[in-house]
Amino acid sequence: MSQDPSILPAVNFGGALRGMWALVWAQRCTTGTFVRWGLGACALGFLMLLTIQSGEEKGWLGWVIGFYIQFLIPLTCLNVCGSMIRAEVQANTLSFLCTRPLRRHTLFLLQYLCHVFWLQIIFFGGTLGLFALGIVKQAEGLGALLPTMLLTQFLAILAWSALSALLGLLHQRFVVIGILYWLIVEVGLGMVETSNINQLSILRHIHTLLAQNEMVADMFVRQIADAPVSAAFVLGGATVFFLAAGAALFTYREYLPSQEAGQ
Amino acid sequence: MSTVPVIQATELSRWYGIVMGLNNISFDIGPGLTGLVGPNGAGKSTLIKIITGQLRPSDGALTVFGVQPWNNPDVLREIGFCPEDDALPDRLKARTWLRGMAMLSGIAPSAAPDHVDAILDRVKLDRVHWEKPLGQFSKGMRQRVKLAQALLHHPRLLVLDEPMNGLDPMGRQEVQRILKQLAAEGTTVLISSHILHELEALCPEILILNWGRVIASGSQLALQRRLQGTEANLHIRCSDPARFTRILFEADLLLGFDSTGNDGDDGNEGGLDLRVKDPQRFSDSLVDLLTDNNIALHELRSRDRSLHDIFEKMTE
Numbered sequence: 387m388s389q390d391p392s393i394l395p396a397v398n399f400g401g402a403l404r405g406m407w408a409l410v411w412a413q414r415c416t417t418g419t420f421v422r423w424g425l426g427a428c429a430l431g432f433l434m435l436l437t438i439q440s441g442e443e444k445g446w447l448g449w450v451i452g453f454y455i456q457f458l459i460p461l462t463c464l465n466v467c468g469s470m471i472r473a474e475v476q477a478n479t480l481s482f483l484c485t486r487p488l489r490r491h492t493l494f495l496l497q498y499l500c501h502v503f504w505l506q507i508i509f510f511g512g513t514l515g516l517f518a519l520g521i522v523k524q525a526e527g528l529g530a531l532l533p534t535m536l537l538t539q540f541l542a543i544l545a546w547s548a549l550s551a552l553l554g555l556l557h558q559r560f561v562v563i564g565i566l567y568w569l570i571v572e573v574g575l576g577m578v579e580t581s582n583i584n585q586l587s588i589l590r591h592i593h594t595l596l597a598q599n600e601m602v603a604d605m606f607v608r609q610i611a612d613a614p615v616s617a618a619f620v621l622g623g624a625t626v627f628f629l630a631a632g633a634a635l636f637t638y639r640e641y642l643p644s645q646e647a648g649q
Numbered sequence: 650m651s652t653v654p655v656i657q658a659t660e661l662s663r664w665y666g667i668v669m670g671l672n673n674i675s676f677d678i679g680p681g682l683t684g685l686v687g688p689n690g691a692g693k694s695t696l697i698k699i700i701t702g703q704l705r706p707s708d709g710a711l712t713v714f715g716v717q718p719w720n721n722p723d724v725l726r727e728i729g730f731c732p733e734d735d736a737l738p739d740r741l742k743a744r745t746w747l748r749g750m751a752m753l754s755g756i757a758p759s760a761a762p763d764h765v766d767a768i769l770d771r772v773k774l775d776r777v778h779w780e781k782p783l784g785q786f787s788k789g790m791r792q793r794v795k796l797a798q799a800l801l802h803h804p805r806l807l808v809l810d811e812p813m814n815g816l817d818p819m820g821r822q823e824v825q826r827i828l829k830q831l832a833a834e835g836t837t838v839l840i841s842s843h844i845l846h847e848l849e850a851l852c853p854e855i856l857i858l859n860w861g862r863v864i865a866s867g868s869q870l871a872l873q874r875r876l877q878g879t880e881a882n883l884h885i886r887c888s889d890p891a892r893f894t895r896i897l898f899e900a901d902l903l904l905g906f907d908s909t910g911n912d913g914d915d916g917n918e919g920g921l922d923l924r925v926k927d928p929q930r931f932s933d934s935l936v937d938l939l940t941d942n943n944i945a946l947h948e949l950r951s952r953d954r955s956l957h958d959i960f961e962k963m964t965e
Binding site: 482 | 703798
C-alpha cells in the first residue's frame with residue numbers, strides 16, 4: 387500500500403465536498419431516476435399542453451406558480467433533502483460517513499450542499515423546459531420573467547431544502563410533518579393578512595420576489611407590499627437558521643438503525 | 650514498543666433507555682492485535698460504536714489515543730472501522746464508493762483513484778469486480794470492500810466487527826495475513842468475532858465481555874493461568890509412560906492421569922492425559938526429571954489452551 391505522505395489525511399472542505407458530491411451524484415444519476423423524472427416531466431408537459439390555450443399567459447403562469455413553485459419544488463426538496471441523512475440511517479450506512487475524520491456538522495453541511503446542488507440542476511432544467519412550453523403556447527413576456535424566476539427558485543430551493551433537512555433529522559415521518567407544516571404555516575399562516583405572523587411563511591416571501599414581474603403580480607389576490615430585498619434576506623436567513631438547527635441536532639443526537647425501528 | 654494504552658475505558662457505562670448496554674467497565678487496550686469476545690448482547694457492538702465515535706458514553710469515559718472520539722476528527726483520522734452489518738450502497742460501484750470515501754477521509758482528489766486501486770489490490774478484490782455495483786457482490790467480496798474503506802486513510806487503530814463473516818477459508822487466511830501485517834507495521838487492531846479459534850490464532854490479547862461487563866482481559870496465556878489456578882491438563886507422549894507417571898507422583902506434581910493407549914514399538918511407549926498439580930513447578934522441573942531418568946519425550950501439549958475453553962469458563 388502506498389505510504390506517500392502527500393496523500394496522508396489532511397481533510398479540507400473542498401476535497402470532502404468533492405468526495406460527497408461523487409457519492410451523491412453516483413447515487414442519484416441512475417437509469418431509474420432518469421426514467422422517473424422523464425415520465426413526470428412528460429406527464430406535466432402533456433397536461434399543460436392540454437389545458438393551456440395558445441397565447442394565454444395566465445394559464446401557463448397558473449401551472450408555473452400554482453403547481454411548480456408552490457407545490458412541486460417544496461415537495462421534491464422535502465423528499466430529497468429530508469431523506470439525505472434518514473436514508474443513510476435506514477440503510478445502515480451512516481456509520482461509514484460518521485467514522486470519517488469530519489465533524490458531524492460538517493458532514494451535515496456537505497450532505498446538504500450536494501443535495502441542494504443536485505436539486506438546483508434538476509429544477510434549472512425543469513424551469514427551462516416550462517419556459518420552452520410557454521414559447522410553444524405563445525405566452526408573452528417570458529424573457530422578462532425568466533431571470534426573476536431562476537433567482538427566486540434558487541433561493542426557494544435553498545430554504546425549502548434546509549427546512550426539509552431539519553425535518554428529516556427530527557423524525558422518520560418527515561414527509562407527513564412537512565406536508566402538515568406546508569398546510570399550516572405556508573398556506574394557512576401565509577394567507578393571514580392582518581398580522582406579522584404571515585412573515586413565517588416562506589411561500590409569502592417567494593411570492594414577493596416573483597411579484598417583481600408585473601405579469602406575475604397581477605396573478606396574486608393580495609397586495610404585495612414587501613420589499614424584494616428584504617424577502618431575499620428572509621429566505622437567506624431562514625436557510626441559515628434551519629441549517630444551524632439541523633447541524634446542531636446532528637451534532638448532539640445519535641442516529642442508530644435500531645432506534646429508527648423503534649421510533 | 651510504547652505501553653501507553655491506545656484505548657482506555659474508565660467506569661464506562663452506556664444505557665439505551667432502561668436497557669444497560671455497558672455497565673461500569675474499565676479496561677486498557679494496548680498496541681497489537683486484541684480480540685473482543687462475548688455472547689450476543691454482551692455489549693461488544695455498543696463498545697465498538699463508542700470507540701469509533703458513533704455513540705457517546707452515558708457515564709464514565711472512553712479515550713482513544715488519549716482523547717474522546719465523539720465528533721472529534723483528530724482521533725477519527727486515526728481510526729478505521731469495518732462494521733459487521735452487510736449494508737453497503739448497492740447502486741454504487743466499488744471504485745466510485747471508495748473514491749468518494751477516500752476524499753471524505755482527507756485523501757487529495759487527485760491521489761484518490763490510485764490510492765483506492767492500491768487498497769483494492771491489498772484486500773485482494775479481483776479487478777474484474779472494481780467497476781461492478783456493490784449490490785452484485787457476494788458476501789465475501791462485500792467484506793473485502795468494507796475492509797478496504799477502513800484502510801483508506803492509513804489508520805493507527807483498526808476496529809473490525811466480525812471481519813471474517815462470509816469469507817471462504819482462503820479469504821479468511823488472506824484477511825488474517827493482512828491484519829498480522831498491519832499489526833507488524835504498528836497498527837493497533839481490535840477484532841470482534843465469534844469464530845474463536847481464529848481469534849485464538851490471531852490475537853495474543855483478549856477482552857471478554859458478558860452482560861455489559863468486562864469479565865476478563867489480558868493475554869491469552871495469563872487468562873489461561875488465571876483459570877487453571879494450581880492445575881493444568883496436559884497430553885504427553887514419552888518412552889516409558891508408566892515409570893514417568895510414578896516419578897511425577899513421587900515428585901508431588903500429579904493429581905491424576907489417564908492412559909491414552911500404547912503405540913510404541915516396544916509396547917511400552919504411549920500417550921498420557923495428565924492433571925498436573927502446579928504447572929509452574931512442573932514446567933521448571935520437567936527437563937531435569939526426563940534427563941535424570943533417561944526418558945525420551947515425544948509430545949507435550951496443553952489440553953486447556955483454547956480460547957473456546959477460556960470463553961466457556963468465563964461466561965459460565
